[in-house]
Amino acid sequence: MEKLQCQCGHINPPGTNLCESCGRSLTEKEQNSKLVDMRYEGTARRSQTYNKSIIDKIWNFFSSVKVGVGIIVLLLVAAAIGTILPQKAFVPANTEATIKEYYADTYGVVGQIYHALGFHDLYSSFWFIILVGMLAISLIIASLDRFVPLYKSLKNQRVLRHPSFMDKQRIYAEGPGAEDTLKKAEEKLSELKYKVRTDKNGLLAEKGRFSRWGPYVNHIGLIIFLFGVMLRMMPGFYIDESLWIREGETRAIPEVPGYYLENKNFELENYSGEGGEEIFGEALDRVGTVAKNYQTDIVLYKKKEDALPGAVDGQEVVKEYPIRVNQPLKFAGYAIYQMDFRLDELKAMTFSFINKETEESFGELTIDLIDPKKDYELDNGASVKLIGYYPDFSGFENGEPQTATPLPNNPGFLVKLFTPDTPEGETSFITIKNTVEPLGENEYKLAFQSVETRDVSGLTVRKDSTLPILGLGGLIFMIGVAQGMYFNHRRFWIQQKTDGTILLAGHTNKNWFGLKKDLNQVVEYASLPAYTDQQDEIEKQEKAEKEGEVLS
C-alpha cells in the first residue's frame, strides 16, 4: 500500500480515511458520503497499514474486532456445553481413571467424548485456557492498534479544517457573521468549560477528550482481571481444600504448613418452634426440620518454631473459635469455612459381661472405638482381653477378619472372656449384628448395651491471594465504563471566511442532545448562523422517500 498525499500537502499513512491535517476525505467512499465517519478520527488502524511478515499477519488477525467477538462466542458456547454434564469435582470419583470410567459408565459414548475433549474439567482444559489467552491477546492488540493512532490524531489536531471536512459533520451551519462573532463564541465556549484554541481565522473548542479513552481503560481492567485468573493456577495463590475432622481429633490443615486444627465439638441446632420461635411454628409444621446453626468449636494450633512435624509437644494454641456458616475462622491469609457434616459416627460401645444361662452380670465395659485398650478388668475377677479390632468389618478372608476402612462404621471385635470359672478364656467374635463363637460354645457373652457417637465436621480451607488483583481489575473496568459512558467528547470547529461568512461544525462521540444544548447557548450569545442536524435531515428525507414509494 502506498502513502496517501492530501491536497493540502500532508502525507498520511496508508489506510487513512480523513486527512490527519486538514480533514479532507481521502477515499472515494468518504468523498461520496454525505457525512464523514468520525470513528477513530478517520485514522488508519495500524494493522491495516502493513501486512507483510508472519508476525504482521498474526498481529492483524488479533487486531480484528470480528476475531475478538468470535473468540468470545466460542468461549460462551464451550462454557454452555460445560454445564450439560457435571464437572469432575462433582462426580463421585477421585482418581483420573475412576473419573474417566464414571463418565463412560454413566453417560455412555457422549460421556466418553465429553471426557476426552476435556469438558469435564473445562477451566483447566488446555484449549479453554488457550481460548481465554487468545481473548487476552485480542484485547491487547486490538486496543493498541486503535488507541495509538487515535491518541496521536487527537493530540495533533489542527484548529483549521478544510470546509469539506466541516460540511460533512452532523452538526453544520453556514451563514453571515459579525466582526466579533469568533471572539464572542470563544468567550461563551470558555465559560462552558471548553478548551478553546484559535488559529488565524478559526477556533477549535473541545471538552471531555478523556471520555475517548474509556474503552481502553476498560480493556486494561479486563486484562488485569484475566491476569488474576491466570495467577490462580499458579501454586500458592489459590487454595480450596476440604478437611473432614471428627470431634476430638487434631489434624494438620492441608496446604497450610505448620497449622493444626482440633475439633472440640460439632453442633447442629434446629428451630424448635418454641420459646420465642412460635412464629415459625406454622412453617416448621409445613416443611419439617429447619437448621438454625451449624457450628464447629475448634482450637487452632501453630507449630512451634523449630518443632518438627509429628513432634508431640510441638504446637502452641493460637486461638479458640466457633466456626459457623458465613463466620469462617480467619488467620494468616487463610479462611476455614463450615461446609458439611456427618452426625453420629460410632465412638464407643458398651457391653455387659453376662452368663448366658443365668444372665448374671460381671459388670459393664466400654470399648473406645477410636483408641481401644487391650485389657478390661471387671467385677468378681472377670476380665476381657481384646485380641483383634476391625473398625469396618467386611468379612473373613482365610479365616482372618478384614476391615475395609479405618473408620468405625461396622466395628468387629475378637475378644477373650475370662472368669474365675473359665481361666483359660473363651473366644468370641462380636459385631453389631451378631456374635460368633469360633472355638466352640461359650458359657459367657458380651451383651450389647449402648453406643456413644461423635460428629464429623466438614470444613473447607480457602486462600485466594488473587482477590485484590481481581478487585483492582474490576474497579478499573468500571472506571473505564463510567469514563466512556457518562462523559462525552464534544468539539466545535468555527471558521470565518474573508467575506465574513461563518462555518460551524460540531461533533460528539455520544449524547448529541447535550452537544446541541451547549451550542444553542453559543449561537444565541455570539449570533452564529442557525445550524442543522444533517443526520436528522437525511433520516427525514429517507422517510419521505419511503412514504412516497408507498403512495405511488
Next chain:
Amino acid sequence: MDEKAKQTKNSKKRKRAVMRTTILAILIAAIGYTIYNSATAEDVTVLKVGDKAPNFTLVDLEGENHKLSDYEGQGVFLNFWGTWCKPCAKEMPAMDRQYEVFTNQGVQVLAVNIAQSDFEVQSFADQYGLSFPVVIDKTKSVMTAYNIRPLPTTVLVNPEGNIQRIITGEMTEQDIEGFMEEIKPD
C-alpha cells in the same frame, strides 16, 4: 523516495517487527506457562524427586523417637501405610525380609502408619512380626508434609537426605530389594 526517507522507513519497519514480536512472545509465554501450571496442578507435588526430604519426628510402638535427620548418612525407606489397606499388608513381610538383609548395610526402614490406634497398629506389628520401627502419624502432619494421597506410598530418602524416588502402590519383593540397593550408602 530518497535515501534518507528509505532509511527511516526501514528502521521504523524493524522497530515495528521487534515490538510486535516481543508483545506476542510475552503473551504466548504467559499462556504457555498457565497451561503448564494447570497441567501440573493435579499432583500438587510440593515434593519432587531431588528435593530435601522434610524432616519430622515420630514415636514408635516402643515409645522411642525417630527423627529423620538422625538417619543422615543412611538410606531411609519411608513406607506410609494403614492396617486396613490390603496392598500395604501384602508388602509388609517382603519389606521385613529385605530389612533383615539391608539393615547392616545402612538402610533404615520406617513404617509410618496414618493416624490409627496404638492397639490396631500393635496387633498388626505383632501378627506380622515386624522388626523395623513402626511409627504412628497421629495428626497426619507428616502425611500432609509429604503430601501423601494413596496408600501405600513409599518415599526413598538417600544418604544425603534427598528424595530419591516416590513409589505409589504395591511393591514386589524384587522391587523392594532394588529400591534398598538404590539408597544403600557407598
